[in-house]
Amino acid sequence: MGASRKELLFRVGGVIGLALLLVFTMWTRQRSVTANHEGGDAVKEEHDHSNPAEHGDVKGGELSSGDVELKPSGKVVDGKRVVDYEAFKFGFSPDPLVVFSGETVVLKLKSRDVEHGIMIPEVDFNSPIPPSKTTTKSFTAPVKPGRYPIFCSTYCGADHGNMRGVMVVVPSEATEKPHHK
Amino acid sequence: MSFLKNMKVRILLLLAALFAVAVYRNSGEAGVYLSQCVFGVLTAIFAQCAFFGNASKTSLQSAAITGMIVAMLLAPGIDGRILWVAVAAAIASKSLARFPSGPHMFNPAALGLVLATCLFGNKINWWGLSNPYIAIVVGGFILYRLRRLSLVFSYILFRMVGAWILNAGSLSIDTLALHNLFFAFIMVVEPKTTPSDRWSQWRFGGGVGLLSALSATLISGFDGDLLALLAMNLVRPLLRRQSTCR
């Protein structure tokens, strides 16, 4: 009797705990998505209200002072940024991948050795990179400038766990200022 | 220090060590790594309570191991819902997918991760293998005491043999060395879903290795190791029955 009541208690407690965790994760996700959108719209003042320690900021990472000077990778074809992006044991090239905020990025993915994968959690971009073949995939760069991690999503050898790259998103206003030659 | 004799505690410590190295290397994002692991472990513990209706120390330790493994294999900063689904499915499979004789069929973490891959695309990243030497030395010691090292050797050997056969035309050392060390030393060897005698272990590990090489060659962008492990989990009772002559 006591045992079955205890069991019921654990089951109910477990279900409630699971539900709370799910609600919590959806809530934090929602917050970070909203923050990301605000960054790009004309409501920049609004952004100051958000807590700088929130999830989206931690994950993205702030631009460091030198980042704005970085030249964007690849070249623009038909309004899209086309970049030859290579994976190798154990890294990516070019690294960092530099793009303007909010633009369409077309990656021509190649591997120098074995099969790799590429994953950019911030924009939910994911693709295998088989060897001896070019795979073309595109995504839209985040609106919010910052540094975003890039991971390999296919086990490729003993140091795979440390294989990563960076995507630096610079403000798109830089396009209008032709200060670089 | 008697708690160190507990296998589950040892495995948790091994995972914690690998986690610590990953955090050290990416200290700028320590919060992301930490919250992911805490979230994975909490989800696993709640799921364990929900599906089994009890919270014994050992069952919570198993749940924590599963939650930790899943969290350490999905990409850092991944959408929490994917992690939640993978962990909850992993624990649920222990309760729902059982052999008639009692034990659960599938390696829980592998099942949760494969399911997440099917639902959300491949978000598996294996960042938990932050240092292969820790996995080999500490993992090797744990497995020696657990009598599960044959699984590791057979997997690695047959993963190489499989790659060698399938890539006979264009064989390179890179292709040969694609056996996954985190998978070998931490996942394949889960005691409850693997055979315990040495001969069955060689068949089991060998099967995982060959199937893994095969699926890695045939299917791009899917984790062949995990698929191979689930397939061998399914046929495990056959392996044991045939080897009773030992």
Ligand SMILES: [Cu+2]
């Ligand atoms: Cu890789």
